Amino acid sequence: MKIKQLPAIFEPARPVLQKIEAAGYEAYFVGGCVRDTILHDDIHDIDIATSAYPSEIKEIFNRTVDTGIEHGTVMILDHGNGYETTTFRTESGYQDYRRPDKVTFVRSLSEDLKRRDFTINALALREDGEVIDLFNGLADLQKHLIRAVGDPNERFHEDALRMMRAVRFASKLNFVIDGPTLTGIKENAPLLAKIAVERIRVEFEKLMLGQNPVAGLKDFISTGLYKYCPGLANARDILSTLLLLNHWKLENEAQLWAALCIQLQLGQKEIGKFLKKWKTANDLITRVKKVVPAVREIQQKSLMPVTMFKTGQEALQDANQVAKLYGWAIPNQELQAAYQQLPIKESKELAVDGKMLITKAGIKPGPLMGKIIQQLTTAVINGKLANDTGTLLNEARKIMEEG
Missing domain, CATH: 1.20.58.560 (Methane Monooxygenase Hydroxylase; Chain G, domain 1)
Structure with missing residues (x-):
């Protein structure tokens, strides 16, 4: 497949890929930006992957920043723009079910793409618009299918957050999770307890704000992922009623x-x-x-x-x-x-304040003054008193006299 007209966001970055290729290396746009281009969705950022090692990228470009060099990521500064470029890599030893213990740089695009989460995210795009599809991601996009690259169990053991990403994509894209991938989530759901709550929350929020939250929630509930989220362990029935809302x-x-x-x-x-x-x-x-x-x-x-x-x-x-x-x-x-x-929409719009109550109504600062201001505010909001300085001062004195 070849995309004839790339979205405008790619244009400033194309010369960067061309320069890497001119030096004898491979370079591609990868991940979500490729998926969203094919789906005609909004693209917020672009990712670049290359066969060039970080040291080689730094030789090609005069201005770079080591943003994550231990993982192969270098930011290339070009004409006022910054492009994070990551070397093809393999990963191993996921003891925390989130980050690899070891990263190995490789020259193979296939080796790099096969460690990615889902086939629809394992697409690569040349700067000329040619799409490289090694894992049938294009077919899955057409089928509206979320399918793990290779063995789902391996992908989820590498990064347990991928299970939340799957149900999030079901909502965001209005896609269906394929059978083996869904089974893999059910079997590995307890691993979600290993993931930081902040990361789970981000995926959950995106799920709830997607174009089909019911689709994502249905899988979130049926796979048991909800059991490993704060305050939801015993909420299956309560959550399930959300599926009935239209x-x-x-x-x-x-x-x-x-x-x-x-x-x-x-x-x-x-x-x-x-x-x-x-x-x-x-x-x-x-x-x-x-x-x-x-x-x-x-x-x-x-x-x-x-x-x-x-x-x-x-x-x-x-x-x-x-x-x-x-x-x-x-x-x-x-x-x-x-x-x-x-009558008023903010406290500062009240026609009296603490200073007036002290100087003109003889009320001393303290808890009582706070209660009087609150009482006056409520009376004005409910239309029982006009928002007039004299009226409110008289009412304040009356409250004082009545204790």
Whole structure:
């Protein structure tokens, strides 16, 4: 197969491959960029593999950076761009089921490609557009099939994260995992416990945000991979009900984690503990904690002004998107209209602040002042008090007098 017109992202890199070839070595674009070119999907970066050893690459190009030279990776700096170029290699001794104990540089493209995870990722592309397919990856792309290169058991023992990548691709590409590969995942699922949670989380998030999350989730559940993910070991039935949902249009990480927390019926404290087990960022935890209560009120058709205020506009949109998944959503225009009708949308918009309460209402700093500000804010949001300085100061004095 030959691609007549390569996507624009390849053009600046073609002279790099040409220069390597002119020096007597082989050089190819490899991996996901080749797959996505054939599928006409967006390409975010390109990878280059070559028969030239790192020392030879450094002789060919004047400007290079040793980004991972022990694994054969050198960055070539060319006309303001950086291209990571990796020498063909074989690997052995995967004691941690993730990284090889030994890397050996080779001159053979076939030896390099046969260590890759799936046939659809084991394609190479010459700079002139010719596709090199040594493991029937093109046929698998046409069949929409995810198939391990060679023995699935060997591939998953080399890198157990590949099992999560398989179910992620099932969702991202809307592909089917072939029988032997799926069996290999089932048999080796316990190895996932050897992998860092952060790496599992990245694949899980991509799965949940793919074009067909149900396909990926189905395999994630049926293979038993879920058992080795934080907080999901006993959640098979709960996760399985997600397969029945038809409105999958989650747009970001906050939405997907909120949906999962709703599904698991987690309280606010439990949400924090659950997400910390997944090693998520603190700001994401904060956002999910805002989204979940809003989703629950949308479900009950009782979305309160105070909840909209606390949630904020962006997180409120997240909440409604999660609600769509379950068929609970409020029409977007209606939700936005309700939010815009709030008397204030941020605490700083309140017509009084702590300084005013001290100087004009005689209230001393401390916990009581905080409670008064909160009480005034709630009253304004609910329309019980006008957001007027005089009105609020009078109410503050009244609260003080009543104790």
